[in-house]
Amino acid sequence: MKKVYILKVSVLDALNNIKKREGGNGMGKYLCSICGYIYDEAKGIPEADITPGTLWEDVPEDWVCPLCGATKEEFIKQGESATTAENKPISVIELSSDMKELSPLEMSALCTNLALGCEKQYKLEEASLFTKLAEYFKKAAAPAKEPKFDNLLELIENDLKEGFPNANAIASNEKDRGAMRALVWSEKVTRILNSILSRYEKEGDALLDNTGVYVCTICGYVYIGNTIPDICPVCKVPNWKFEKIEGR
Ligand SMILES: [Zn+2]
Numbered sequence: 001m002k003k004v005y006i007l008k009v010s011v012l013d014a015l016n017n018i019k020k021r022e023g024g025n026g027m028g029k030y031l032c033s034i035c036g037y038i039y040d041e042a043k044g045i046p047e048a049d050i051t052p053g054t055l056w057e058d059v060p061e062d063w064v065c066p067l068c069g070a071t072k073e074e075f076i077k078q079g080e081s082a083t084t085a086e087n088k089p090i091s092v093i094e095l096s097s098d099m100k101e102l103s104p105l106e107m108s109a110l111c112t113n114l115a116l117g118c119e120k121q122y123k124l125e126e127a128s129l130f131t132k133l134a135e136y137f138k139k140a141a142a143p144a145k146e147p148k149f150d151n152l153l154e155l156i157e158n159d160l161k162e163g164f165p166n167a168n169a170i171a172s173n174e175k176d177r178g179a180m181r182a183l184v185w186s187e188k189v190t191r192i193l194n195s196i197l198s199r200y201e202k203e204g205d206a207l208l209d210n211t212g213v214y215v216c217t218i219c220g221y222v223y224i225g226n227t228i229p230d231i232c233p234v235c236k237v238p239n240w241k242f243e244k245i246e247g248r
Pocket residue numbers: 032033034035036037065066067068069070233
């Protein structure tokens with residue numbers, strides 16, 4: 001019995017020592033909620049001039065995730081649960097009816113998606129018909145009212161605040177795993193778009209100077225830079241599925 005007791009104590013000591021060595025002195029780790037990259041305060045990122053021991057709050061505000069380009073806002077302290085609505089029940093937004101008339105622009109977006117879906121299934125004839133329909137509806141759409149930057153940010157924020165929690169609630173009520181998976185991707189892509197827009201707000205056109213812009217053709221992830229990640233940080237396909245966006 002005595003032996004067991006001693007063993008317990010020494011295991012505890014060892015654990016405490018490891019804790020101390022791993023930064024029990026208040027050093028934390030921060031996880032990118034988009035791609036899983038970890039910023040470790042104890043290690044810093046010397047190659048990016050962030051010295052070991054740099055606290056998260058002292059990492060420059062314009063720093064972005066070296067893997068996926070997400071801003072600091074998308075990081076979560078490790079060991080702390082995300083403060084998202086995950087734990088509280090989300091009520092599905094009530095609609096007066098399941099059927100809702102879509103605007104011509106919404107119809108156009110829907111047909112474009114259906115065309116892509118057909119293309120992936122090698123149904124080329126159907127794909128080209130949906131493309132034609134998408135063009136038809138686009139022409140029928142009224143021009144956008146005041147295409148302002150702030151409006152764009154607001155639309156994205158609404159999607160993140162209400163659209164995704166609501167769609168997730170519906171998908172999980174229906175136990176629709178396919179929809180849930182697609183929503184995980186599209187929410188991450190939306191967060192990246194939000195990051196890019198908030199960077200653009202601060203940096204303006206300089207953000208796009210001498211740099212490539214790439215889009216993952218599978219999930220829609222957007223990468224700005226010249227060293228594209230080996231695999232898509234969101235949907236994990238190899239980077240040959242990325243398309244370079246040329247010209248402006
Ligand atoms: Zn990241």
